Amino acid sequence: MTGDPDTDQEDDEGMTYADAGVDIDASERATAALVSAVGTFEGDFAGLLDIGDRYLALAADGVGTKLLVAEALGDYSTVGIDCIAMNANDLVAAGVTPVAFVDYVAVDDPDDEVAAQVGEGLSRGAELADVHLLGGETAVMPEVVTGLDLAGTCAGLAEPGEPFDGEAREGDALVGVPSSGIHSNGLTLARRAATERHEYTDPFPGGDRSVGEVLLEPTRIYTDLLDPLHAVETHACAHVTGGGWTNLSRMGEFEYAIEDPFDAQPVFEFVQREGNVSDAEMHRTFNMGTGFVASVAPGDAEELVERTADGRVIGRVESGDSVEIRGLSV
Numbered sequence: 001m002t003g004d005p006d007t008d009q010e011d012d013e014g015m016t017y018a019d020a021g022v023d024i025d026a027s028e029r030a031t032a033a034l035v036s037a038v039g040t041f042e043g044d045f046a047g048l049l050d051i052g053d054r055y056l057a058l059a060a061d062g063v064g065t066k067l068l069v070a071e072a073l074g075d076y077s078t079v080g081i082d083c084i085a086m087n088a089n090d091l092v093a094a095g096v097t098p099v100a101f102v103d104y105v106a107v108d109d110p111d112d113e114v115a116a117q118v119g120e121g122l123s124r125g126a127e128l129a130d131v132h133l134l135g136g137e138t139a140v141m142p143e144v145v146t147g148l149d150l151a152g153t154c155a156g157l158a159e160p161g162e163p164f165d166g167e168a169r170e171g172d173a174l175v176g177v178p179s180s181g182i183h184s185n186g187l188t189l190a191r192r193a194a195t196e197r198h199e200y201t202d203p204f205p206g207g208d209r210s211v212g213e214v215l216l217e218p219t220r221i222y223t224d225l226l227d228p229l230h231a232v233e234t235h236a237c238a239h240v241t242g243g244g245w246t247n248l249s250r251m252g253e254f255e256y257a258i259e260d261p262f263d264a265q266p267v268f269e270f271v272q273r274e275g276n277v278s279d280a281e282m283h284r285t286f287n288m289g290t291g292f293v294a295s296v297a298p299g300d301a302e303e304l305v306e307r308t309a310d311g312r313v314i315g316r317v318e319s320g321d322s323v324e325i326r327g328l329s330v
Contacts, residue, residue: 014275014276014277014278014281015189015192015193015275015276015277015281016189016277016278016281047059048094048096048158048163053160054157054158054159054160055096055157055158055159055160055162055163056155056156056157057091057094057096057155057156057157057158057163058153058154058155058156059087059088059090059091059153059154059156060087060151060152060153060154061083061086061087061090061151061152062083062086062149062150062151062152063079063082063083063086063149063150063151063184064184064185064187064188065187065188065191066079066082066184066187066215066216067079067147067148067149067150068147068187068191069187069191069200069212069215069216070216071147071148072200072212073200073201073210073212073213073216075117075216076114076117076118076121076148077117077120077121078121078124078216078217078218079118079121079150079216080103080118080119080120080121080122080123080124080125080150081121081122081124081125081128081218081219081221082121082125082183082184082218082219083103083121083122083125083150083151083152084101084122084125084126084128084129084131084152084154084221085125085128085129085183085184085218085219085220085221086183086184086219086241087101087152087153087154088101088129088131088154088156088221088222088223089219089221089222089239089241089291089292090154090239090241091154091156092222092223092225092226092229092237092239092292093164093237093238093239093292094156094158094163094164094166094237095158095162095163095164095226095229095230095234095237096156096157096158096162096163097156097157097158097162097223097226098129098130098131098154098155098156098223099131099132099155099156099157100131100132100133100134100154100155101122101126101129101131101132101133101134101152101153101154101155102133102134102135102136102137102152102153103122103133103136103137103150103151103152104136104137104138104139104150104151104152104153105118105136105137105138105139105148105149105150106138106139106140106141106144106145106148106149106150107138107139107140107141107145107147107148107149108140108141108142108145108146108147108148109140109142110138110140114148115138118148118150121218125218125221128221128223129221129223130223131154136152162230164229164234164235164236164237165235165236166235166236166250166251166252167235167236167251167252168235168236168251168252168254168256168295168317169235169295169297169317170254170317170318170319171298171316171317171318172235172295172296172297172298172316172317173295173296173297173298173300173301173313173315173316173317174256174258174293174294174295174296174313174314174315174316174317175293175294175296175301175304175305175308175311175312175313175314176261176262176290176292176293176294176311176312176313176314176315177222177225177290177291177292177293177308177310177311178220178262178289178290178291178310179220179240179262179265179287179289179290179291179292180217180218180219180220180291181214181217181265181267182214182215182217182265182267182268182271182286182287183219183220183241183287183291184219184241185241185242185243185244185285185286185287186242186244186285186286187215189271189275189277189285190215190267190271190286191215192275193271193272193274193275193277194211194215194270194271194274194275196274196275197274198211198274199211200212200215204266204267204270205266205270206266207266211270214266214267214270215267217267219291220291222239222291222292224308224309225292225294225308225311227307228304228307228308228311229294229296229304231303231304231307232296232297232300232303232304232307233296233297233299233300234294234295234296234300234304235251235295235296235297236250236251236252236294236295237251237292237293237294237295238250238251238292238293238294238295239291239292240287240290240291240292240293241287243284243285244282244283244284244285244286244287244288244330245258245283245284245287245288245323245325245330246284246323246330248293248323249321249323251295251317253321254317254318254319254320254321255317255318255319255320255321255322255323255324256315256317256318256322256323256324256325257315257316257317257318257324258314258315258323258324258325258326259314259315259316260312260313260314260315261288261289261290261314261315261325261326262289262290262312262314263289264282264286264288264289265289268282268286268288268289271286279326279327279328280328280330283323283325283326283328283330284330290314293314295317298316301313
């Protein structure tokens, strides 16, 4: 990314996620308050329930403000993929196989064409994730929702020994897998930056798609990683979602030394330039090219890499409490 890392990290003048309307710290405090009030919660990416001979897991998530890009382009055909991906990937991070999905669509005014496009994406996402669509719910709430909101819940099953314990070990190798782009996180900041000087229909620099089409690139689904991850000694995984690289801290309080991250796709450079976003803020908000990270026994790292289509060792786990990447402490 551009600029001097140390200077960028201290630069408060550039656009931030909080400026755009999403305060990650406030969100985490609210989540902590919710969990505290509920009283019980297991798992960082998915809740696990022992049902006797196996574990049942559930994950719930939505598409977020990526829907506003879809609305601007009049193209909802891929957001269903994002919805399934955001849920299925959280199950994969727990070592659980996604098996079934239900969706929830809230609208202010039903539209047959929009509904058909959403269904098209859900169908494609279910195919990619190898899950069954078991139905869902459509709610018409004109005084609550403006436009459309899409969320869902994914159920998964795991045999004993398959769920990861969720705790990295000092000395572990970190194996990463590329993202497909911006995925479905940080779009509030990305949208604001992208529309500072551009319309969604403007050509994306150096490409044959529009700005909006690049932002709509569907989230990659990582269910193909389950067999490779279960074939080696995998301790914990992180699906790099909201909060960017800080997601690695979900694997435990360590220093995650990232020495060979995947290159950030051009969309990230575009967002950073158009919004004057610092390097540190970019890495606290976006996946920056790496969508999934596994912490594995160091002797198993190369085997895991060989079993994946495009994974590689990107770093290691050390004593400390930070993510060290591209000269930044995130």
